[in-house]
Amino acid sequence: MMLRVCAMLVAVACLLGASAIDGFDFSNPGLADRYRVLLSELRCPKCLNESLASSGAPIARDLRRTVRRLLEEGATDDEVRVYLQERYGDFVLYDPEFRMTNWPLWVVPPVLLLIAVVVVARVGVLRRRVPLTKREREQVARLLDDDR
Numbered sequence: 322m323m324l325r326v327c328a329m330l331v332a333v334a335c336l337l338g339a340s341a342i343d344g345f346d347f348s349n350p351g352l353a354d355r356y357r358v359l360l361s362e363l364r365c366p367k368c369l370n371e372s373l374a375s376s377g378a379p380i381a382r383d384l385r386r387t388v389r390r391l392l393e394e395g396a397t398d399d400e401v402r403v404y405l406q407e408r409y410g411d412f413v414l415y416d417p418e419f420r421m422t423n424w425p426l427w428v429v430p431p432v433l434l435l436i437a438v439v440v441v442a443r444v445g446v447l448r449r450r451v452p453l454t455k456r457e458r459e460q461v462a463r464l465l466d467d468d469r
Contacts, residue, residue, distance in 0.1 A: 347389075347392075347393070352392050352393065355392060355398060356388060356389060356392055359373075359388055359401055359402075360372060360373040360385060360388065361373075361374050362402075362414070362415055362416075363388070363402070363405060363413050363414065363415070364412060364413050364414065364415055365378055365380065365381040365384070365413075366380055366384075366409045366412060366413055367381070368381070372415075373385055373388070387405075388401055388405075391404060411426075
């Protein structure tokens with residue numbers, strides 16, 4: 322019984338520890354390193370925010386094969402990125418370049434942050450500028466006297 326439990330635990334550990342990256346053999350060890358880096362930089366078109374390296378989706382598996390094929394054919398990293406971007410759009414890149422078609426992705430977050438900072442600053446300034454009424458000052462004085 323104990324042997325079965327141990328075997329099941331080992332099987333579960335192997336399944337949980339298994340990587341989504343396919344175990345390809347490369348003709349050059351440098352290609353394997355470039356492959357791993359590219360897969361971590363490219364996003365699965367089906368998954369919300371998973372890299373090709375960690376996705377288990379069938380399309381991610383196909384794209385891993387495509388990346389491997391392109392690298393073996395001599396494509397540069399930029400050529401691989403452009404190839405996938407042309408077919409799947411800017412979504413496959415975690416860090417797409419600035420273009421007129423995707424300007425909101427780059428402009429909206431800093432603008433929203435600036436608006437939030439201005440609102441917080443204005444609210445803070447307004448709170449400090451509003452003087453207390455005579456009644457409020459008396460209540461504060463009473464509260465302070467009660468504490469002593």
